Amino acid sequence: MTTEIPQSSPDCEIVTSRTVNASKEQAFRAWSDPEHLKIWWGPEGFTNTFHEFDFQPGGKWEFTMHGPEKGHYQNSCEFIQITEPELIYWKRYSQPLFRVLVTFEAVSELKTSIIFKQIFDTAEACEKIKKHVIDKNEEVFDRLEEELAKM
Template identity: 65%
Template structure:
């Protein structure tokens, strides 16, 4: 059974985007290859332990995010849409529940725009996270920049 990407209104979405000076193929690899993804996923100071990463529609992504001072945050996800090299989407089984839709737009050979959408079933759920998540998503993109530079060297 496939899971549809939920339809949302702007009050049920958190959207972050950035243009990266790297090829779309390299950016997609940073998101789809666990040896790279684990290096940059999460806000500043966080590290990851990946337990399962089955990169296919219906495949599970199970990992623990380790906070910089304390705390371990289990995450259970399932990939719901993959179109190489333009789309990756997943749904979370861990709370808070939401879906992620990441798109990778080729602007030129070495310029890629990422649009990262967190999709919620209600504006209430979205509103609880929005005050914290926007800055954390930017930190995540900062870490991605570093990983892409190391992959490109």
Template identity: 60%
Template structure:
């Protein structure tokens, strides 16, 4: 899959995982807000969606609620959607970065999901990398649980 954003390795954080589900189901977990709000964010977080327009140019406005304290307002704009292969967005809230999520169909209904956070500067990327890497893994753990539920519906 090509890169939607111009980047260099020192300006990106990449998380990849293979899920034992078809790409259409994995993509659906991102496309449908009723599923997305259940798994988005690190362990213990919940979400309130204020707007979710899953279309190119559409906005996703939401608040992530931390398990102990803190509410984190997020606004992103969907730049490119190629179902079921690509979702690219730009964050309009701090910290600023872009995201490219790619969904690669593998044999036997498996999907390689690659989540790439792209920063303008290596220093900004380095500042967040020390805690984002583990949190992205927690996010994928939560996605795994939601996919297991979805597969049995």
């Protein structure tokens, strides 16, 4: 089942990309295997408790992110489209509301370009959190690279 991924304008997107030292399949596994994902998902110092991770279109991803100082952040998501090992697309049902599109492209046998795109319904909603997430997204990718090195 293929879902049409809605087009969005740059003012409604936060895009983070990185080329990692991993095959496309290995990079995809780091995002799709909950045993790996729970280790690196989130900014520096965060940990995760996964309550449900049903990695298929229509499947739910329910988890709690635990902040390093304080705070527990409930997250509720639904996987919309998965094309292994090229694409993962999901929708958040918890605030702030946005959709996530992650694409994987082989640069070479052991290098993969990952594009992580957060898509908002309005430019205002995007702008509201943009200043808070750009640096945090880089921390997430740093943690991903650490996990990939261990895999």
